[in-house]
Each structure stands twice: as structure tokens, then as C-alpha cells.
Amino acid sequence: YHSKFFGQDIFNLTKHQQRAFISTYQGLGYIKDSSLVIQSPLKQIKQYKPDFATGQATLMPLNNDLKKQAMAYYQCAFYMLSKGLYKR
Incomplete structure (x- = not known):
């Protein structure tokens, strides 16, 4: 499964791979x-x-490991977008 998005193939996930990203304006x-x-x-x-x-x-x-994981995903996405790396 190849994609430029942070998602995964939902039909082939193990329980430990399941995650979701959601957002509002704030x-x-x-x-x-x-x-x-x-x-x-x-x-x-x-x-x-x-x-x-x-x-x-x-x-x-608050689980500190889960907090760091959440922050890392959004920081990585911001970095990729701001540097034009997301288009590749």
C-alpha cells in the first residue's frame, strides 16, 4: 500500500496499527x-x-508516550508541508 498520506490500508491492519487523525479549526x-x-x-x-x-x-x-506520538505526527506533517516535501 503506497500513499503520500499518513494513513494505512484499513483492510490490512493489526490491532496495534490502528490510529486516526481528526481536527477542527482549533x-x-x-x-x-x-x-x-x-x-x-x-x-x-x-x-x-x-x-x-x-x-x-x-x-x-495524560500518557506521555501517546502525547509525544501525537505531537510528532503533526510536527512531521507541518515540516513536510512547509518544506514542499509533501508533493513528492
Whole structure:
């Protein structure tokens, strides 16, 4: 599966490969291992456990490794876009 995007072939994922990126005009979200990390303006980072059946989310203690992973994906995407590397 070759793509310039950060996604993966959803039909051939193992449980540990599953992730999703979501965003709004103010928040950047990263879902992995049933956790949602949201990065907001003013360096606010929070982690939730979403319930996709009800649409509710419970605030959780921030997992530092998951936080770093979320930040790294968005920093890498920004770097690639700003340097014109995303077009390749």
C-alpha cells in the first residue's frame, strides 16, 4: 500500500496499527489504543477515553508516550508541508 498520506490500508491492519487523525479549526486529535489525545492552542494537551457508541468521552491522565506520538505526527506533517516535501 503506497500513499503520500499518513494513513494505512484499513483492510490490512493489526490491532496495534490502528490510529486516526481528526481536527477542527482549533484542535488536533489523535486516536490510538482507545484513547484520544487533543492538542489545542496555548499548549493545552488532554487525553480522553471516547465512547463511540454514546459520543461521550471521559478525561484521563495524560500518557506521555501517546502525547509525544501525537505531537510528532503533526510536527512531521507541518515540516513536510512547509518544506514542499509533501508533493513528492
